[in-house]
Amino acid sequence: MAIVGVIGFSLFAAMFTRLWYLQVMDSRELQALATQNQVREVFETAPRGRILDRRGRPMVANKISQAVTVKRLEIKEDPEVPVRLAPLLGISQAELAKRIEDPRYTRFRPVPVAEDVSEELVVYLRERSQNFRGVDVVTSYERAYPNGTLGAHLVGYVGEINDRELATRKDKDYRLGDEIGKSGVEQSYEDDLRGRPGRIQLEVDARGRVIRTLGSTPPVPGNDVQLTVDLDVQRLAEESLDQGLATARGRTPRGGGPPLAAPGGAAVVLDPRDGSVLAMASNPTYDPGAFVNGIRPELFQALQAPPSRFPLNNRAIQGEYAPGSTFKLLTALAALQTGMINPGTTVLDTGEYSLRSCRGQTCTFRNAGSTSYGRVNLTQALTVSSDVFFYSLGADFWFRGGPNAQAIQTAARQLGLGDRTGLPLAGEQKGRILDAGIRKKLNESNPKAFPNGRWYAGDNVNLAIGQGETVVTPLQLANVYATLANGGTLFAPRVAARVLRPGGEVVRELPPSAVRQVPMPPNVRDPIVQGLTGAVADPRGTAHGAFAGFPVDVFPVAGKTGTAQVVGKNDTAVFAAFGPVQSPQFAVSVFMEESGFGGAAAAPVARRVFDGLAGKPLEPIRTTGAVD
Amino acid sequence: MDLTLLGAVIAIAGLGLLMVYSATQNRSGFAPTYFVQRQAIFTVLGIGLMVLMATRDYRVFRDFAPPIYVATLVALVLVLSPLGSDKRGSQAWFQLGPFQLQPSELAKVSVIVCLSAYVAAHRGELDGRRLLTVLALAALPMALIQGQPDLGTNLVFASILMAMLVVAGARPRHMAALVFAGILAVVLVFQLGVVKEYQRDRLGAFIEPDSETMRSAYSLRQSTIAIANGGIFGKGLFRGTQTKLAYVPEQHTDFIFTVVGEELGLVGSALLLVLFAIIVWRTWRAAALAKDLSGTLMCVGVLGMFVFQIFENVGMTMGIMPITGIPLPFMSYGGSATLASFAAIGLVLNVHMRRFS
Numbered sequence: 001m002a003i004v005g006v007i008g009f010s011l012f013a014a015m016f017t018r019l020w021y022l023q024v025m026d027s028r029e030l031q032a033l034a035t036q037n038q039v040r041e042v043f044e045t046a047p048r049g050r051i052l053d054r055r056g057r058p059m060v061a062n063k064i065s066q067a068v069t070v071k072r073l074e075i076k077e078d079p080e081v082p083v084r085l086a087p088l089l090g091i092s093q094a095e096l097a098k099r100i101e102d103p104r105y106t107r108f109r110p111v112p113v114a115e116d117v118s119e120e121l122v123v124y125l126r127e128r129s130q131n132f133r134g135v136d137v138v139t140s141y142e143r144a145y146p147n148g149t150l151g152a153h154l155v156g157y158v159g160e161i162n163d164r165e166l167a168t169r170k171d172k173d174y175r176l177g178d179e180i181g182k183s184g185v186e187q188s189y190e191d192d193l194r195g196r197p198g199r200i201q202l203e204v205d206a207r208g209r210v211i212r213t214l215g216s217t218p219p220v221p222g223n224d225v226q227l228t229v230d231l232d233v234q235r236l237a238e239e240s241l242d243q244g245l246a247t248a249r250g251r252t253p254r255g256g257g258p259p260l261a262a263p264g265g266a267a268v269v270l271d272p273r274d275g276s277v278l279a280m281a282s283n284p285t286y287d288p289g290a291f292v293n294g295i296r297p298e299l300f301q302a303l304q305a306p307p308s309r310f311p312l313n314n315r316a317i318q319g320e321y322a323p324g325s326t327f328k329l330l331t332a333l334a335a336l337q338t339g340m341i342n343p344g345t346t347v348l349d350t351g352e353y354s355l356r357s358c359r360g361q362t363c364t365f366r367n368a369g370s371t372s373y374g375r376v377n378l379t380q381a382l383t384v385s386s387d388v389f390f391y392s393l394g395a396d397f398w399f400r401g402g403p404n405a406q407a408i409q410t411a412a413r414q415l416g417l418g419d420r421t422g423l424p425l426a427g428e429q430k431g432r433i434l435d436a437g438i439r440k441k442l443n444e445s446n447p448k449a450f451p452n453g454r455w456y457a458g459d460n461v462n463l464a465i466g467q468g469e470t471v472v473t474p475l476q477l478a479n480v481y482a483t484l485a486n487g488g489t490l491f492a493p494r495v496a497a498r499v500l501r502p503g504g505e506v507v508r509e510l511p512p513s514a515v516r517q518v519p520m521p522p523n524v525r526d527p528i529v530q531g532l533t534g535a536v537a538d539p540r541g542t543a544h545g546a547f548a549g550f551p552v553d554v555f556p557v558a559g560k561t562g563t564a565q566v567v568g569k570n571d572t573a574v575f576a577a578f579g580p581v582q583s584p585q586f587a588v589s590v591f592m593e594e595s596g597f598g599g600a601a602a603a604p605v606a607r608r609v610f611d612g613l614a615g616k617p618l619e620p621i622r623t624t625g626a627v628d
Numbered sequence: 629m630d631l632t633l634l635g636a637v638i639a640i641a642g643l644g645l646l647m648v649y650s651a652t653q654n655r656s657g658f659a660p661t662y663f664v665q666r667q668a669i670f671t672v673l674g675i676g677l678m679v680l681m682a683t684r685d686y687r688v689f690r691d692f693a694p695p696i697y698v699a700t701l702v703a704l705v706l707v708l709s710p711l712g713s714d715k716r717g718s719q720a721w722f723q724l725g726p727f728q729l730q731p732s733e734l735a736k737v738s739v740i741v742c743l744s745a746y747v748a749a750h751r752g753e754l755d756g757r758r759l760l761t762v763l764a765l766a767a768l769p770m771a772l773i774q775g776q777p778d779l780g781t782n783l784v785f786a787s788i789l790m791a792m793l794v795v796a797g798a799r800p801r802h803m804a805a806l807v808f809a810g811i812l813a814v815v816l817v818f819q820l821g822v823v824k825e826y827q828r829d830r831l832g833a834f835i836e837p838d839s840e841t842m843r844s845a846y847s848l849r850q851s852t853i854a855i856a857n858g859g860i861f862g863k864g865l866f867r868g869t870q871t872k873l874a875y876v877p878e879q880h881t882d883f884i885f886t887v888v889g890e891e892l893g894l895v896g897s898a899l900l901l902v903l904f905a906i907i908v909w910r911t912w913r914a915a916a917l918a919k920d921l922s923g924t925l926m927c928v929g930v931l932g933m934f935v936f937q938i939f940e941n942v943g944m945t946m947g948i949m950p951i952t953g954i955p956l957p958f959m960s961y962g963g964s965a966t967l968a969s970f971a972a973i974g975l976v977l978n979v980h981m982r983r984f985s
Contacts, residue, residue: 004791004928005912011939012905016898018946022856023894030856034870 039201039214043175046195047141049222051155051185053231054276054497060155060186060288063144066137068117068125069110070100074134081132088121089114103297110136112293145289151234153282153314154227154425154495156184157291173197182291184314185225185495188424192499192507195222223507224500228276233269236612237279241267241590243621244605245283248595253570260570260601265592266315266474267605269613272482272578272587274512275491277423279609280475282319286311317421317428320471321591324562324598325385325542326576327412327466329484329528332378334411335393336524338404341378343527349373349381353391355457365391365461368563382531385542385561387465394464398457408463409435414518415480415490417472422492422515431472434463467565474591477576482587484528485558485578488520532558533581543575546603547610555614556581559588559606561598570594573601579610586613630980633910636903637958637973641671641966643900644959647887650866651880652961663880663961666727670963674970681974685982689975690922693745697765700738703731704772720776730964732773732781737971739769740788740929747796748922754798762793763806780952784936786810791932792925795915847883850875851945855889855897862893880961882953885945900959904938907957907973914980923979930972 022030051060068089075081086096091114099113122137129135143158161169161180173196174180180194181187198219203212249262269279286303290296303312313319335341351372355363367373367387373380381389397404412418418433436455443453462468472480475493483490492513499507535541537552542561550557559577566572573595578587588606595601604621611618645664652663689696706712706722713723721728743765750758766789770782793803854870857863868890870876876886888897908931915927934957941956943949955965 001795001912001916001924001928003794004931008908008912008931008935011935012901012908014948015901015939015942015946018943018948019855019889019894019897019901022852022946023859023889023897027856027859030853031859033853034857 039203042200042202044198044200044219045140045179046197046219047221048143048158048179048195049193049502050224051193052224052226052500053234054226054228054278055230056226057231058146059151059227059229059231061144061146062141064139065115065142066117066119066122066139067112068114068121069112069136069138071110071134071136072100075100076134078133081134084131085113085135088124089117110138112138143288143292145287147231147235148289149285149287150231150238151229151280152184152285152288153316154184154229154234154277154280155288156186156188156425157182157288158186159291160294183312183427184425185227187426189225189496189499192225193222196220221502224502224504225496226498226500227495228271228278228497229280229495230278233279233609233613234281236609236618237267237269237281238283238285240605240608240612240621241265241281241283241592243608244590244601245592245595247604247621248573248592248601251596253596254600257570260596261594262601263309263593264315264319265573265590265595265602266319267590267609268316268474268478268588269609270478270482270493270587272485272584275479275482275493275514276497276512277475277493277495278586280314280316280495282313282315284309284311314425314427315591316474317423317425318473319591319593320429320431320473321572321574321593322468322470322564322566323466323472323477323576324564324572324574325387325465326477326560326562326574326589326598327470327472328382328385328390328464329480329532329560329576330412330415330417331390331393331408331464332382332528332531333415333484333520333524334397334407335378336527337411337519338407340396340400340404340407341393343378343523346375346377347381347386347389347392348375349386349388351388353388353395353461355395355461358457362458365458377527379527379531379534382528382560383534383538383541385535390464391461394461395457397464398460405460406435408460409433412470414516415483416515417470417476417480421473421475421479422513423475423495425495428475429473431476432469434459434469466562474589477574477591478587478589481576481578481589482584483518484520484525485584485587487525488518490515490518529558529581532560532577535560536577542599543577543603543607546575546599546607550607550610551614551616555579555610557610559603561603563596563598566594571596573598575599575602575606577606577610579613586610630910630914630977633907633914633973633976633980636906636910637970640900640903640907640958641674643888643903644884645671646865647884647891647959648880648961650868650891651871651884651887653866654874666963667961667966670966671970673963674966677967678970678974678977681971682977682981684978686923686926686975686978687920687982689741690745690748693742696738697742700731700735700742700769701772704735704769707731708772708775718776718778720778727963730962732769732776732778733964733968734971735769735773736781736784736788736933737930737968737975739766739785740792740926740933740972741975743789743792744922744925744929747792747925748920751921754793754796754802756802759793759798759802763789778953780940780954783940783952784933784954787936788929788932791935792929795928796921796925847877848944848947848951850877851883851886852947854886855946858890858893858897860894862889862891862896865891867891881955882941882951882960883945884956884959884961885942888959889945901942904934904957908935908938910980911976914976914983917983918979919983919985923982927976927979930976933972934969 047062050058053059082096086093100111102111125132125137158179159182161174161178165180166174181190198217200216201214203214245262245265248260251260253260264283267281271278302308351370352364352366373384373386376386376389397407412433417431419430420428439455440453442450459468463470492515494510494512496510498509501507533556536543536547536557536559543559557577557579558581562574564572564574573592575598576589578584588609590602590605592601608621645667648667649664653660708719712719713721715721720730720732770785773782854876857870870890871887876883888900911927911931915924918924937954937957940949940954944951955962957969
């Protein structure tokens with residue numbers, strides 16, 4: 001009897017203890033859960049801000065869409081719902097099932113099964129919501145691209161937030177299924193464009209039925225971002241680049257070899273006065289509209305497969321190319337800045353250059369086509385693109401030793417090469433400017449990948465004409481020419497000018513920002529500008545053919561062609577320029593992969609861009625016979 | 629007449645009606661008073677049965693033990709036949725007009741009477757053979773109940789049996805062997821898949837309560853939240869949000885304690901436990917004071933039944949016991965359980981009244 005009594009007593013004691021624990025000790029935390037139970041927050045996405053061009057024309061806007069959506073988990077609870085819904089949407093059961101299982105949507109997002117539905121259907125569904133469990137009508141704002149693919153790489157695209165993005169934005173009120181900028185301006189100015197989602201607090205019962213509304217905060221629409229980009233210039237650059245590539249494609253390069261593939265390229269137009277990006281073209285391109293509501297997985301895979309030529313890459317900032325002869329500007333700058341030569345110093349260009357105290361084939365460097373230009377000074381050397389002149393500068397720098405051994409690299413870095421320009425778009429590459437010290441370090445840290453640890457005179461010779469391991473992005477090169485154009489101010493290029501409220505009121509300006517002032521006195525700048533002007537205007541200039549008929553008297557252009565050798569592939573055609581020379585407003589760079597000579601392929605593209613910038617009627621691109 | 633016991637029972641039954649009303653007043657498809665009216669009828673019938681059970685001398689029941697036992701078995705067999713009806717996967721009811729009768733509930737009381745009669749007839753000398761007979765007497769109805777299946781009720785049977793054997797003077801090594809066999813049986817039952825998946829889920833939910841994917845884990849979580857939500861003084865009668873919004877499942881039956889916890893708080897639920905403790909105390913006292921062994925054993929059986937049901941039911945709502953479908957005596961909505969509980973109290977009152985005669 002006693003045992004039974006003791007057991008009974010202790011069981012009651014256990015119950016009292018647990019009761020005390022739950023209702024007194026643990027109560028606060030669990031009470032919060034009880035409140036959470038009853039209150040459901042419904043989020044209303046804010047319309048995303050627009051992206052405007054420099055004159056306020058929309059590049060990315062929104063369209064309002066009324067869509068019938070289905071919650072996958074809920075609709076499965078009543079098999080009758082799809083049977084009732086399909087005929088209302090005018091589609092078959094099978095089609096509806098297929099749409100519901102659309103893999104673009106995660107299970108947290110309602111799946112739209114019909115877009116832009118009629119108002120009658122909306123009313124019908126809302127009045128009979130109890131017969132359509134899991135079916136909703138949502139008004140949503142979708143990204144709209146009034147200019148199609150124009151400026152796709154600049155504006156970027158939006159997509160569903162992923163786990164990593166969600167984790168880094170814990171404090172910013174994102175939820176699974178939210179849309180977020182994935183690239184371009186959409187990504188960089190996400191915080192401005194997004195706005196704040198609205199919330200509605202509802203009291204619901206265990207079955208999710210709404211008892212009443214407790215309160216709500218309306219969504220705050222996102223702000224507009226106004227770019228420095230001019231839609232007209234952007235269109236001009238994209239069309240010209242595309243035409244240029246199409247013209248080059250399939251041609252046999254001069255001197256034979258496999259036909260030119262011309263798979264892609266980039267063109268950049270900057271305003272040298274403040275570093276604003278006026279246009280940034282990357283070819284091939286893609287349709288950002290395909291990403292609205294989630295891109296189809298097979299399309300996304302196709303966009304990342306080699307046959308697509310990687311259209312999602314923004315080659316203007318992600319492409320790293322050897323600059324070829326366009327790099328001579330920097331060698332010239334180094335030579336004049338250090339006083340190693342003066343504008344009158346001449347070199348006898350016999351068509352080839354041999355390193356002294358060196359024997360063998362690799363000790364001799366030739367001009368393109370082994371052309372001999374006779375005795376040339378710096379200005380003439382730039383105009384005709386004498387490699388021999390710059391070979392000798394490269395070798396002289398190296399043999400002088402001391403700081404001069406690095407003079408070319410120093411000049412290149414001063415003008416922003418080998419580092420990001422600071423353009424506020426993600427994914428920008430740094431390019432590469434090697435020197436003896438860096439090569440040594442690379443070799444020491446990873447001898448397998450970098451077997452060569454020494455810097456030779458021949459390396460300096462190649463560096464002087466933009467060959468070897470030097471690579472730059474198209475934006476970097478345009479910025480180098482912009483800096484020469486404005487007299488030495490290196491800007492961090494900007495793509496957006498200001499943030500505006502939906503009504504047009506300015507929230508904040510995004511002013512230009514100068515990185516540094518590069519000393520460029522007239523005795524340094526003038527001979528270079530003169531040489532580049534000659535390259536376009538002088539009959540012996542490498543871009544003269546491409547600019548035939550261009551009004552260089554009223555709109556003088558200073559430019560440089562480049563033909564960069566790439567191992568195992570056809571040459572990269574390069575052209576960089578600025579104009580008008582007396583008061584520069586535009587700096588342009590054009591890179592075309594596997595397209596042959598800069599003067600023949602890239603200069604005509606830049607020419608067409610300058611035609612447009614000078615207000616001339618546009619003509620289709622034709623190739624010229626020019627060499628580099 | 630034990631007025632303390634009677635008072636506690638009536639008080640709990642009254643509170644039970646209030647709580648059933650609170651839990652069911654907003655049930656869609658039913659009139660607000662549908663459940664409470666029916667439960668009131670069961671309570672009145674229960675009180676009648678209690679009076680009946682108290683007024684006849686319990687020794688009469690003892691003498692009629694064999695026919696009572698046979699009748700119980702017949703009822704349990706019939707409920708498995710097409711005469712019985714199936715509800716939620718369990719063949720446990722006779723449909724009688726608008727009401728259902730669940731023979732396994734009443735079987736608890738009749739088995740208490742019959743086991744007491746058999747053990748008392750042998751003056752409590754339980755050698756191995758008699759112990760086996762007692763076990764066989766209990767095992768027959770339990771096997772039939774497992775056929776329904778109803779694991780919860782069988783657990784009640786097991787605790788009734790254990791309490792009675794301890795008091796009847798079973799030898800310690802027999803008890804130890806029984807406990808061991810019990811553990812072995814539980815393991816086998818799980819291994820052989822006799823336990824249905826939902827039953828395993830319920831036990832799993834007890835072990836791992838935060839896995840919300842499980843329906844049972846949901847029940848457990850919501851029920852602890854509801855009780856904690858009450859705090860010290862409760863949300864007020866009819867004002868529990870967990871209750872009103874139907875977050876806790878089966879709230880008028882198995883989870884009725886959560887309504888007390890949420891609406892009446894620590895004060896109300898502690899008071900309810902005190903009332904239950906009074907019932908247990910008075911039953912224990914009646915057992916101790918009983919004139920003969922059969923009376924003592926009847927009270928001990930009732931004691932084992934109530935203590936297990938209360939602890940299992942209240943413990944499950946607070947997350948310290950696994951979830952099984954066992955009603956809380958005098959509180960949970962349900963006719964057969966209410967009748968059985970009142971009948972058991974009638975038996976205790978009976979033994980108590982005749983402690984001197």
